[in-house]
Amino acid sequence: MSYYQAYYAVARRVPRGRVTTYGAVAAEAGMPGRARQVGYSMAALPDDHDVPWHRVINAKGEVSKRSGGNMFENIQRILLEAEGVTFDPRGRVDLDRFGWP
Secondary structure, three states: OOHHHHHHHHHHOOOOOOEEEHHHHHHHOOOOOOHHHHHHHHHOOOOOOOOOHHHEEOOOOEOOOOOOOOHHHHHHHHHHHHOOOOOOOOOEOOHHHHEOO
8 A cells, every 4th residue: 555545544534524634644644744745645636536635634723725726725614614614713623623533
């Protein structure tokens, strides 16, 4: 299994209405310290994937900025809100409340 596949396997386990961080995905996959690589793997998902990429956010509890604009940031937030995840006025998710595991 490639490291991308290991990250995807972890992300698939994040339940609806919960979030995890890039660093937590890396650690859970047995590769601590590779949060950035998890981000790259989520960005590299093919169109026909079944990975709930939107449930992976940064360690601050924020949807990470994308270099290509904010369309995917907006989509990610909309998908999370549709699952009941709330954001505070600063645009952060309460990881104590919504974090997984």
